[in-house]
Amino acid sequence: MLFDRSFIILIPALVIAAYAQYKVSSTFNKYSKYRSKNGYTGAQVARMLLDYSGLNYVPIELIPGHLSDHYDPSKKVMRLSESVYYGNSVASIGVAAHETGHAIQHKEKYIPLIFRxxxxxxxxxxxxxxxxxxxxxxxxxxxxxxxxxxxxxxxxVLFQIVTLPVELNASSRALKILDRRAILYNDELRGARKVLGAAAMTYVAAALTSIANLLRLIYISRERD
Structure with missing residues (x-):
């Protein structure tokens, strides 16, 4: 069957996607057990970083779900999952800071974010x-x-590709500000970097999967001809 044969194109991307999901889940779970020395929760860190960045008008909302955290640029609101909002672990703080990075991008009109x-x-x-x-x-x-x-x-595909620099830049901003504000220290920063690095893999996997699907569509259309 034509459609079945074309599915082979997807297999490498699907394998990478499965590994990325495992990696982000296992890394987050690992560093969720490491309580930060300062004892701040994700919500407290997000609030501090937002205020420090002149974004005191951005509210922080609690939302259901696991790792459902995001910054909504249309409503200028940050939404954190329960484990991040109330958590005082290295993982929770890293995720909260990452979402703050998106809010800062929005404020500074970061071009890849605007385009996305x-x-x-x-x-x-x-x-x-x-x-x-x-x-x-x-x-x-x-x-x-x-x-x-x-x-x-x-x-x-274009959306998935442009998402990569947006996410990587948000993580870079997060780690720098956590270090500059002495919210996390040495080993804690390395742990947060691993959490955000694992999260970045999921975006790489999503981009690869979308590219593979596009190649699949092109292959099917040419086979038809």
């Missing part, structure tokens, strides 16, 4: 509509729909 935010609507539409249009075009022999599906999915 600008293509969110297209990427969201592309992730849901690209395969539908592609399959319909493939089934009914409408080459135009196949091409539109590929173009729409290219926006998804």
């Amino acid at each position: 935010n600008s293509i969110v609507p297209v990427a969201n539409f592309g992730s849901s509509a690209s395969w539908i249009l592609f399959i319909l075009g493939f089934m009914f022999g409408i080459r135009g729909l196949v091409s539109i599906g590929i173009i729409l999915f290219t926006a998804v």
Whole structure:
């Protein structure tokens, strides 16, 4: 079967994605057991760093879920999961600082973040509509729909690729400010760096998976021809 054969393209990316998920989960769990010397919680650290960066107007909200933490640029609000919000571990503080890094990027109009935010609507539409249009075009022999599906999915790939420098920069900002403000020390900083490094792997895996899917679409369309 044509679709089954093309799935081989995805296998390396899926293996990397599975490992990345394991790595981020195991690393976070490991450093969740290391209480920071200062004893600050993730919410306290986020508040301190936001205020220090002139973002005292950004509220911090508690949300459900595990590692569901994020900064919402549209509403200018930071949302932290329970384990990060209340946690006083190296892992919790690292994640909270990382999300603060995104808030600082937003304030400073960090270009990759602005670009990523600008293509969110297209990427969201592309992730849901690209395969539908592609399959319909493939089934009914409408080459135009196949091409539109590929173009729409290219926006998804672009979003995943531009996400990488955004996430890496947020982590870099987080580690620097944690060190500068003496919130974490030496071994603690190394632990936070490992947590954020593991998290970065998930974004690399997501980019590789989207690229593999795009190559799969192109392969299928050419096989059809």
